[in-house]
Amino acid sequence: MDINYFSKLLKGNNAIRVTDDLIIFNDYELYSFSTEESKHYRNIDDLVNDNADVKKIILETDEFKIKLDGGRGSSSGAGEMGGGFNHASGGGGSGRDEKLLNAELNFGTSKGNSIDKVLGRFQQKYGNSDREYGIAVDDNGYVHEHIKGGSVSVGVTGGKGMTIIHNHPSGGNFSDSDLIAVASTSNKGIVATSSNTNKKATYKFEKTNNFDSKGFIKAVKNAKWPTSMSYDKGADWWLRKNASKYGYKYSASGVPKK
Numbered sequence: 001m002d003i004n005y006f007s008k009l010l011k012g013n014n015a016i017r018v019t020d021d022l023i024i025f026n027d028y029e030l031y032s033f034s035t036e037e038s039k040h041y042r043n044i045d046d047l048v049n050d051n052a053d054v055k056k057i058i059l060e061t062d063e064f065k066i067k068l069d070g071g072r073g074s075s076s077g078a079g080e081m082g083g084g085f086n087h088a089s090g091g092g093g094s095g096r097d098e099k100l101l102n103a104e105l106n107f108g109t110s111k112g113n114s115i116d117k118v119l120g121r122f123q124q125k126y127g128n129s130d131r132e133y134g135i136a137v138d139d140n141g142y143v144h145e146h147i148k149g150g151s152v153s154v155g156v157t158g159g160k161g162m163t164i165i166h167n168h169p170s171g172g173n174f175s176d177s178d179l180i181a182v183a184s185t186s187n188k189g190i191v192a193t194s195s196n197t198n199k200k201a202t203y204k205f206e207k208t209n210n211f212d213s214k215g216f217i218k219a220v221k222n223a224k225w226p227t228s229m230s231y232d233k234g235a236d237w238w239l240r241k242n243a244s245k246y247g248y249k250y251s252a253s254g255v256p257k258k
Helices: 003-011 044-050 052-060 115-126 176-184 213-221 231-241
Strands: 015-017 022-025 029-032 038-040 066-069 133-137 143-148 153-156 163-168 189-194 202-207 248-253
Touching: 003 015, 003 044, 003 052, 015 176, 015 213, 022 213, 044 052, 066 163, 066 176, 115 133, 115 163, 115 189, 133 153, 143 153, 153 163, 163 176, 176 189, 176 202, 176 213, 231 248
Parallel strands: 163 189
Antiparallel strands: 015 022, 022 029, 029 038, 066 153, 133 143, 133 163, 189 202, 202 248
């Protein structure tokens, strides 16, 4: 990818994650999740000239897709607080993501359609799937992207104002990858719905006009909750607790009581 094109892409989003550890915010801050260190630059040229590895990654990448991974694990750690957001390990199965026909989920006309109706069709279609699928849908209920992923992840691009819907074969709450992905883009929100499990829960996350993308992204990687909570309960607790602080709406339905 051309550096100038990357710069334009960055300006159209809140951030772009270039590696698992490094993310570039649209004000040209380079941030490391592992060290929590930031480097600030005046422009993209200063940034890539100071970071040869990042420049190489950009030049060798054709497209930066948001990667959605199923949440995994249970809370743990010393003291009263532990756990934190994580994601499924593994390569997500064999092969690359596959583009599917949008028409499979675009029934009839857009009139009278909605995101919730598309979600219902998505759940009906992939409710027993043991691999991840993802779609990008606008407020009129029109699907713009339909992707077949692997066993633990799926890559979806989406677009400004769109909502990303995907399934978690594990039945779990959002992963750190899910939350960082939606916070980094101009997408409106994200939905994770259960499949291949008796835990038929659905989790919804939607950004508001005062959403603090940078603060939220950094906070997700440092999130902790009471060690007595399972992953799903802990993620639910943290997301509800911080909704007003970072400017988003969060809801969950069908969540098991235990």
